[in-house]
Amino acid sequence: MGEPIKVLVVDDSILMRGMLKDLLSEDERIEVVGTAPNASVAYKKIFKLNPDIMTLDIDMPKMNGYTFLKKIMNENPMPVIILSGLTQKGAGLTVKCLEAGAVDVIAKPTYKMSRDMGPVAEELKKSIKNIYDTRTELNLRQEHKKKIKRKIYPAESIQGAGSIIAMGVSIGGPKILPMFFPEFPENTPPILIVQHMPAGFTDALAKSLNRISRIYVKEAEDREDIRVGTALVAPGDYHMLVKKVDDRLKVFLNKDERVNGVRPSIDVLFNSLARECGSSVNAVILTGMGSDGVEGLKYIKKRGGRTFAQDKKSCVVYGMPRIAVEQNCVDEIIDIDIMVEKLIKTSKTEAYKK
Numbered sequence: 001m002g003e004p005i006k007v008l009v010v011d012d013s014i015l016m017r018g019m020l021k022d023l024l025s026e027d028e029r030i031e032v033v034g035t036a037p038n039a040s041v042a043y044k045k046i047f048k049l050n051p052d053i054m055t056l057d058i059d060m061p062k063m064n065g066y067t068f069l070k071k072i073m074n075e076n077p078m079p080v081i082i083l084s085g086l087t088q089k090g091a092g093l094t095v096k097c098l099e100a101g102a103v104d105v106i107a108k109p110t111y112k113m114s115r116d117m118g119p120v121a122e123e124l125k126k127s128i129k130n131i132y133d134t135r136t137e138l139n140l141r142q143e144h145k146k147k148i149k150r151k152i153y154p155a156e157s158i159q160g161a162g163s164i165i166a167m168g169v170s171i172g173g174p175k176i177l178p179m180f181f182p183e184f185p186e187n188t189p190p191i192l193i194v195q196h197m198p199a200g201f202t203d204a205l206a207k208s209l210n211r212i213s214r215i216y217v218k219e220a221e222d223r224e225d226i227r228v229g230t231a232l233v234a235p236g237d238y239h240m241l242v243k244k245v246d247d248r249l250k251v252f253l254n255k256d257e258r259v260n261g262v263r264p265s266i267d268v269l270f271n272s273l274a275r276e277c278g279s280s281v282n283a284v285i286l287t288g289m290g291s292d293g294v295e296g297l298k299y300i301k302k303r304g305g306r307t308f309a310q311d312k313k314s315c316v317v318y319g320m321p322r323i324a325v326e327q328n329c330v331d332e333i334i335d336i337d338i339m340v341e342k343l344i345k346t347s348k349t350e351a352y353k354k
Helices: 014-025 039-049 065-075 088-100 114-133 173-183 202-212 266-280 294-302 320-326 336-345
Strands: 005-010 030-036 053-057 080-085 104-108 164-169 191-195 216-219 230-233 239-245 248-254 281-285 306-310 332-334
Touching: 005 014, 005 039, 005 114, 014 030, 014 114, 030 039, 030 114, 039 053, 039 065, 053 065, 053 114, 065 080, 065 088, 080 088, 080 114, 088 104, 088 173, 088 202, 104 114, 164 173, 164 266, 173 191, 173 202, 173 336, 191 239, 191 266, 202 216, 202 230, 239 266, 266 281, 266 294, 281 294, 281 320, 281 336, 294 306, 294 320, 306 320, 306 336, 332 336
Parallel strands: 005 030, 005 053, 053 080, 080 104, 164 191, 164 281, 191 230, 216 230, 281 306, 306 332
Antiparallel strands: 239 248
8 A cells, every 4th residue: 555645634613623634544555644723833734744735724814825835835835735615705705715726625514513514525535536546647836827928819820710728637727728818809709718726716707817817717607608708617516518500609507417527527618628629629738637628628639629738848747638639539749838819829700890
């Protein structure tokens, strides 16, 4: 079985620390080597205990989780899983933590009752083991840095027949997406995004991207029309797919069974786009763990669409793109520095003009 996975639990609640330690320790692969009630204690224990992974509550006294996370990622990058309550403030702060380098987020009950912690602990155990097992794919230091001076693409960059841009992304998405999203021109074709995140956090992600973008970014609603200049993010815990209704393309949401262990699933979106839109699709698989989206890319490519994968050096986790490349379903591997340039050069909007 090998060495256990060493975990440091950071939470200001003594009850929560105790429950998490007991529940995580039930897994023979996980060893909780320490707990900490605040950032100051946690900082000392990181260097003393050298944990493999840290779980971090973002709502702590003196120094909140976001400020502490930025300090750790600058000084001693390590895999950090955020535990966050489902409040509007908590969701917004959680997205900021993911942008700063946290690798995953687990939603916990806003009221701390032991009966609610079983499912949370199981999800946390799964995340800890997945991250540890794919640690060689993690690029926590992110030596690749997006240029501060952004390219500005004029509306004239896109013309001609209609296209759709589809993105599938998992771990590292909230950090990578803001690096290139502001470059899309106002008349960019419809963008559909599946980001693996729990329910309650995708709306905060969409709002964060909208604040820095020239296009309109929002969480998708059931039966919503897809429009030029708009990016729709699949809500957490809902699959998102595309169907034609009276010659108009709409997104549909459902809670069908998980696909590849996740909901929303990239494959669900990509497969629907391949069926409904064929060669009009430009699909890109971005940073993330696992293989969700690879089968959908194959289908899009078979139907004549264009397929792309993010390159290794700019990924936070080179998992999904690596598998897509290995399975020969990618037309081109691209760095985020030229992500928008590649997508708009192969995108057209005429079919969506009113």
